[in-house]
Amino acid sequence: MHTDRDPFTPPPAEEGEAGAPRRPAAPVRGRGAVGNPQARFDRYVREATDDGWFGPEGDPPARDTRVDTEQARSVISRNTSPDIPFTLSLNPYRGCEHGCVYCYARPNHAHLGLSPGLDFETRLVAKVNAAQCLRAELAAPSYRCEALNLGTATDAYQPIEREWRITRAVLEVLAECAHPVALVTKSSLVERDLDLLAPMARRGLAAVYVSVTTLDPVLARRWEPRAAAPWRRLETIRRLSEAGVPVGVSVSPVVPFLNEPELERILGAAREAGASHAFYTVLRLPGEVRQVFTDWLRAVYPERAQRILGRLADMRDPSGRARLNDARFHKRMKGEGHWADLLGLRFQLAARKLGFSRDRLQLRTDLFVAPRADGQFALFPSDPAGMSPPDRAAPGE
Secondary structure, three states: OOEOOOOOOOOOOOOOOOOOOOOOOOOOOOOOOOOOOOOOOOOOEOOOOOOOOOOOOOOOOOOOOEEEEEOOOOOOEEOOOOOOOOOEEEOOEEOOOOOOOOOOOHHHHHHHOOOOOHHHHHEEEEEOOHHHHHHHHHHOOOOOOOOEEEOOOOOOOOOOHHHHOHHHHHHHHHHHHOOOEEEEEOOHHHHHHHHHHHHHHHOOOEEEEEEOOOOOHHHHHHHOOOOOOHHHHHHHHHHHHHOOOOEEEEEEEEOOOOOHHHHHHHHHHHHHHOOOEEEEEEOOOOOOHHHHHHHHHHHHOOOOHHHHHHHHHHHHOOOOOOOOOOOOOOOOOOOOOHHHHHHHHHHHHHHHHHOOOOOOOOOOOOOOOOEOOOOOEOOOOOOOOOOOHHHOOOOOO
């Protein structure tokens, strides 16, 4: 068996003479995952070895972010899950520098031959031709306009967007075509694009959901190390709302005994900042996310780890088989059993008391004008609203 040492995973603690348990992996400064677990498609088995590069405490060296580029063949993904309230999505990047330790998209990095651990947040891929691909797909005669969700797997406004501006280019195409878009983000960088989002929102073409998982800056820094601070996300909600953009808050994921006690306070703070809609999901641990999260939990909150994992198992498998993930439709987002039902009741009562809208945000699709693949608008675009092109307001007005 060939082994390939991973220099970014700290060596395990040596067992003592009495067979003491090994020391858990140490947190990496500025990163979420505490190591690089084996990806399911790896050809080689990796074995950590201390060859002198680690510090006196066994801490791994800092790891820089690396961005590779990709020429995508298509960028619109189609979803058929009954648990997700949208059909079309677009992700400008693979991997996410925010480093959220619970991210359900981490297993996708295994398809690139990379680990869902530290690789996911440090080895990123930018789809540099995303805007051009999007224009071509929207121009296809078979395309039918539906709301496009941006950043559903990896954050479209993660830190590298400041330089690469791919999300900005995608929004410019959508604005030109009067195409509806919904965003989900943890980043205040979305405020940069208010010049596009605000005019679109006035025409019923844009909405933003800001993810707020905790009001505790310490917890936020530990499990979302490179995302905006909680107070900054609330300020982003305020600024978007003041600009006329419909804003929702996503309290996702909820983890028992970690951020679950804050549920009502998070909803209250978001409502005060201007959020009009809200939703939540319970932590999911598909594929390699289970190891990434449990390793982090035992390294950062060892005194609570067993209690948290036990309650998650209760919410995922009330039969007592201690299953931490449930992939079944209609169960995977909220869990089941008494604890899951209690959490759902708490959310409903708080949302009703605070005045959150119970209606789903609806975006218009009747204003869409298909572009030509060469960047121009079609001479006679399909017009479901029954108006000729000159009768329409120009995109962005």
